[in-house]
Amino acid sequence: xxxGILGTGDVGKQLGRAFIAAGHRVRLGSRTADHAGAAxxxxxxxxxxxxxxxxxxxxxxxxxxxxxxxxHALAGLRATGADALAxxxxxxxxxxxxxxxxxxxxxxxxxxxLAEQIQAAFPDTRVVKALxxxxxxxxxxxxxxxxxxxxxxxxxxxxxxxxVQDLLRESFGWERFLDLGPISGARGTEAWLxxxxxxxGAVGTHRFNLRIVREDA
Amino acid sequence: xxxGILGTGDVGKQLGRAFIAAGHRVRLGSRTADHAGAAxxxxxxxxxxxxxxxxxxxxxxxxxxxxxxxxHALAGLRATGADALAxxxxxxxxxxxxxxxxxxxxxxxxxxxLAEQIQAAFPDTRVVKALxxxxxxxxxxxxxxxxxxxxxxxxxxxxxxxxVQDLLRESFGWERFLDLGPISGARGTEAWLxxxxxxxGAVGTHRFNLRIVREDA
Numbered sequence: 001x002x003x004g005i006l007g008t009g010d011v012g013k014q015l016g017r018a019f020i021a022a023g024h025r026v027r028l029g030s031r032t033a034d035h036a037g038a039a040x041x042x043x044x045x046x047x048x049x050x051x052x053x054x055x056x057x058x059x060x061x062x063x064x065x066x067x068x069x070x071x072h073a074l075a076g077l078r079a080t081g082a083d084a085l086a087x088x089x090x091x092x093x094x095x096x097x098x099x100x101x102x103x104x105x106x107x108x109x110x111x112x113x114l115a116e117q118i119q120a121a122f123p124d125t126r127v128v129k130a131l132x133x134x135x136x137x138x139x140x141x142x143x144x145x146x147x148x149x150x151x152x153x154x155x156x157x158x159x160x161x162x163x164v165q166d167l168l169r170e171s172f173g174w175e176r177f178l179d180l181g182p183i184s185g186a187r188g189t190e191a192w193l194x195x196x197x198x199x200x201g202a203v204g205t206h207r208f209n210l211r212i213v214r215e216d217a
Numbered sequence: 218x219x220x221g222i223l224g225t226g227d228v229g230k231q232l233g234r235a236f237i238a239a240g241h242r243v244r245l246g247s248r249t250a251d252h253a254g255a256a257x258x259x260x261x262x263x264x265x266x267x268x269x270x271x272x273x274x275x276x277x278x279x280x281x282x283x284x285x286x287x288x289h290a291l292a293g294l295r296a297t298g299a300d301a302l303a304x305x306x307x308x309x310x311x312x313x314x315x316x317x318x319x320x321x322x323x324x325x326x327x328x329x330x331l332a333e334q335i336q337a338a339f340p341d342t343r344v345v346k347a348l349x350x351x352x353x354x355x356x357x358x359x360x361x362x363x364x365x366x367x368x369x370x371x372x373x374x375x376x377x378x379x380x381v382q383d384l385l386r387e388s389f390g391w392e393r394f395l396d397l398g399p400i401s402g403a404r405g406t407e408a409w410l411x412x413x414x415x416x417x418g419a420v421g422t423h424r425f426n427l428r429i430v431r432e433d434a
Contacts, residue, residue, distance in 0.1 A: 111323050147430045152412070178419040188412035195405035202395040203429055211428045212420055213364045
């Protein structure tokens with residue numbers, strides 16, 4: 001599959017690297033077509049990787065991942081353009097984290113989630129919130145953890161959610177998805193970051209994830 | 218141990234019942250000394266149970282549990298009185314849930330947690346946030362779940378946190394505590410309710426809890 005990634009930070013580069021290792025082609029998008037960090041990434045990953053503007057990356061991808069920092073997500077998507085994003089499955093990996101008062105962060109959103117704001121700003125795009133609930137090196141290697149863990153997912157478009165689940169299953173081995181329903185479910189998964197950032201100390205590593213345990217499994 | 222419980226809803230009654238079954242004495246507190254629901258509970262639980270006002274229950278308990286609905290927590294604690302609560306370990310089980318716009322709820326707090334507001338209003342009380350992250354019938358029977366699960370805990374007083382952990386371990390069998398540090402950790406565990414209330418549908422039951430999975434366990 002051809003995948004576009006918006007953002008050249010650690011999250012975008014790690015996901016891109018792992019998607020290429022799983023046999024996909026990835027275009028890393030940034031504000032400029034010749035971003036130095038993206039060029040270094042392309043040199044590293046070899047044939048499956050390319051770089052371009054945000055718009056280039058979105059046009060390239062059958063699936064597009066928003067890996068921008070939350071505070072820059074809407075501006076970056078506006079720079080990408082509604083035309084390039086129309087009809088696309090857009091996986092929103094970003095979180096509305098505000099570190100201006102230090103760590104742990106607050107959320108800069110009120111009741112509404114960032115994912116809902118993105119869906120409202122780009123009504124022709126099929127936004128799926130996923131992967132925002134865990135560290136980027138765990139996103140791409142769920143099998144590194146001692147047990148299978150859970151990945152919440154939500155979005156208004158059922159087919160788009162299925163595309164994302166299939167992609168994450170086949171690329172990285174994710175098996176346990178928790179479908180929270182429409183995109184407003186992101187109010188829950190973005191708020192989880194308020195707990196996640198506080199669990200870091202208690203758990204002793206960022207390499208963890210949650211597993212929901214019921215009576216029967 | 219003598220335990221005071223503030224609130225005569227399902228959470229308070231279930232916890233009280235289970236503490237009595239574990240050998241403790243429990244006084245259930247409400248606005249009036251002769252609350253009908255509390256009287257029925259006393260008749261049900263037998264010798265270990267008693268009822269009284271909020272102030273009676275707080276005075277009775279070595280440990281006091283706030284099992285009031287979040288919206289009534291501060292008013293109920295003010296009715297209890299700072300004198301009765303002075304020096305006590307107060308387990309804040311409440312959550313700042315606002316159902317006025319339906320289900321799932323929003324939080325009526327802003328950045329600050331309800332537990333921090335309670336600690337600030339009662340500086341001589343040793344507030345510990347715990348048990349607010351799961352359903353009341355799971356609080357008292359962690360062994361009903363298929364695996365051991367985690368219970369986050371936080372508070373400014375380390376000794377008070379230890380008292381609560383020992384009580385929950387000995388009474389109900391809780392073993393895995395995640396100490397999030399000071400009471401501000403409640404910003405994380407109260408926000409978890411935004412995810413918890415959305416997980417209900419995906420998980421298919423309220424009888425679940427989270428287990429943190431790392432690489433080694």
